[in-house]
Amino acid sequence: MSSTPSAGPFQPLGADDPAVVGGYRLAALLGTGGMGKVYLSYTPGGRPLALKVIRPEFSEDPEFRRRFQQEVRAAQRVQGLYTAPVIDSDTEGPQPWLATAYVPGPSLAHAVARHGGLPLRSVLLLTVGVAEALDVIHRAGIVHRDLKPANVLLAADGPRVIDFGIARAADTTALTGTGVSVGTPAFMSPEQAAVGTVTPATDIFALGQIAAYAAIGAPAYGDGPSHAVLYRIVHEDPDLSRLPERLRPLVTRCLSRDPAGRPALGEIIRLCDEISPEPLRQGENWLPEAVTGSITDRLRLPAPVPTPPPQPAAAPTPTAFSPQSPMAPTPTAFSPQSQAQSQPDVAQPYAPAGYTPTGYAVAAAPTQAGPVAPGAPAAPAAPGSVPPSHWSSQATSAAHATPPPGGTAHQPGFPSAAGGPAAPRRKRTALIVAASVIGALVVVGVVGSLLSNGSDPSDKKERAGASSGGSANGGSGDKAKPEERTGEQAVDGVEEKQADPEPAHYKGIDVPLSYEVALTDDPPQLTEKKGSAVIYGKGDFYHYRDALFGDGHLGTAKGKLVLLNSGQQGSLEVCRQETRYTKKVDLDKLATGSQLCLLTTGGHIAVITYRGESAAGDPSRYISVDLSVWRDAEEPQVR
Known part of the structure; x- marks a missing residue:
């Protein structure tokens, strides 16, 4: 670049x-x-x-x-x-x-x-x-x-x-x-x-x-x-x-x-x-x-840009509370015993020492006398800041908070969530809130019942089967864990299978004597290795002739080979199912059209189709092959 x-x-x-x-x-x-x-x-x-x-x-x-x-x-x-x-x-x-x-x-x-x-x-x-x-x-x-x-x-x-x-x-x-x-x-x-x-x-x-x-x-x-x-x-x-x-x-x-x-x-x-x-x-x-x-x-290099020191967040402005306002926050319970609890830390991205990444919102320091009680709404954020996700969840659940045993909401002498004095609770507002909650629960129950009765019977069986100890008839059993039913890689506890890669096809590749082939490159790369060094090379397969016995073979230094039977047609599935693997195949066992499966330690799978070798009078000694390569078809092997 x-x-x-x-x-x-x-x-x-x-x-x-x-x-x-x-x-x-x-x-x-x-x-x-x-x-x-x-x-x-x-x-x-x-x-x-x-x-x-x-x-x-x-x-x-x-x-x-x-x-x-x-x-x-x-x-x-x-x-x-x-x-x-x-x-x-x-x-x-x-x-x-x-x-x-x-x-x-x-x-x-x-x-x-x-x-x-x-x-x-x-x-x-x-x-x-x-x-x-x-x-x-x-x-x-x-x-x-x-x-x-x-x-x-x-x-x-x-x-x-x-x-x-x-x-x-x-x-x-x-x-x-x-x-x-x-x-x-x-x-x-x-x-x-x-x-x-x-x-x-x-x-x-x-x-x-x-x-x-x-x-x-x-x-x-x-x-x-x-x-x-x-x-x-x-x-x-x-x-x-x-x-x-x-x-x-x-x-x-x-x-x-x-x-x-x-x-x-x-x-x-x-x-x-x-x-x-x-x-x-x-x-x-x-x-x-x-x-x-x-x-x-x-x-004459420019000086590194200094990282500005973090600025303290501005104190939130107390907001007037009006029970009659439809958007006013619902009064929440506060317990003096909860001051011992603390907010969870906000994960920040790693950076080398002296290099603080910018662009990330930092949680403002609480302005209350003590940590926020569980279920209490978060303090208002400073202008322009983005509150962490756990603050939002606490604020959402604040409307359903319940007072601690023996405690009452906004006890005299304790500050409210907004940092000001507690607003008086009115009976009319309490009745409205209680009626709203009860009505919401009734609606949720009716909708859930309708959805359950109108679902497909086969869906019921699948849901029942996904539960530990459940039955197709809706028998009792432990429900599937939430982490088994959610996520991009899992559906109802069953991990989705990754799709197979598409093959790449190469026709008429001439592999000279003492050369090795790397499937990683597109098209596959040929590298010369003198003498027996090709056997210990880095290629996925090689063409080698024994100097002592004069026999030639096609071998692999980074995987395993198998010569397919005459009735087999090389494919990704066939190569995965084969078990008769070896390190080399003699060329005299190959005929035009013979196919071999190659599985490499790098996770690539290939079908090698033998097309013949150079003529006796040809000054260059080589074999011709066609290749079909499925790259990254398997997990690489650690050697």
Whole structure:
């Protein structure tokens, strides 16, 4: 989630910006991107943070929330020298957010827009730093997907790559087709722009774009409408005529339309060292002086916004009591013995020390000589305040309060609920109140009887059966507990079953030898594992051939497999009912159309349909499969 360039690095908060997010008090607006806004905040110890709040449109999409949660967990594993580490997050709140370390430096997009292209040494140091960051990101099982100049920050000691993997959460959600732009077409790879395929090689293409942009000060495929730029990326070669001659071979290879023709990250770092006339060492002088001035500007952080001290609530104004007024409060009982009781505390949201969230109403202090008696109405709230919920319930029940044994309502010498002297009780008012209560009880009884007699007999049986020891004929028994009969997840004591997820289907996936497949990604991601390391990898299933015995098999390192019988048709229910699971299935037992069930420890269930393997003369060894994946179909297993 990148931020847009602005006149200054720190913008004041607007009327629609929150004051506090997740207990962190916001100090300034850093920028706005396609997925939300980025704010400056501080830890309780005073360290600055970049806090990114997701747009409400994305927050309302369940698929986005599921993916965002997965990507944040993955991003927390990335701890590289050239990345901004994740510090804190909330993926389940009303509006998800993510906090990373604040990087005091402009983005590459901002620096180039202000000062033009960078010198060769700066470009090479930028390239090796981003390559090292991508290596750490890829090792964590993440493909950045949205590497662009706005997501590369220029710090004093080297570049920092941000927002790795988060763009994946917005892929294929309902929002991507409704005008919400996530990502920049000018820096997409051909396979990403054409068919949406994303692999680590996608980030290599973007790295070539980053190097070219930093050197010439403009995108390698030019500017213009998105569809025109994407067409050039897919079908034409980039214009590298303004690129320094030493850089052209490296950038040209990175921008190969064939992902297999792009160099690996280690090779990119080695080639940059060969291109540089002097050893490449990151340091404080790796950027031009003009860009370094932008870093200085971002070190002048605005002070944290102080939390105003809580103001005492104004004392309530006594209200005149008139028995003849139809809206006057009903006199209530007061007992001097009840002064030992206290009001329950009001739960407040957690916040780090020194950061008191705003926007929550605080209960006003009682103005009576002692605590409010049970059943007594609450004191009037201060203007603009919101009384806690338990005050409302007490005020509602006050009309039905009864005097304590031996006591009378408003005994002489005790204050009334309003804080003033007790008003005289009149017999006429008491008779009216008593008649009203009796009439209400009669009406409630008649209505309840009518409802009971007019209900469906089957409903009676269900209600009777829900009672402990009850019978269909209305026999006696304990009633069901209230908590068993209420709530969004339970009806009459029976918990509602969560709906099964919809399957995702993928056709013609080629899995090369010694590659593993991760079902979490959409589409499933393939990762190479050399030798037997694939058996101990992180993928959900893999293609492996034993070097000693020469037999190939399809196995899983994070779940269990079963080869279905010829008469079985793979489905979610069939896979759940199967018990003949194993860790691997030999390829010689598979024929075209054979189906296997895969249950992963991450809770995903898949049906793998085998379509065959590469021909004997083919230089590449691979198997072809179709996949049907039910993600999060089961609870993940704790290992």
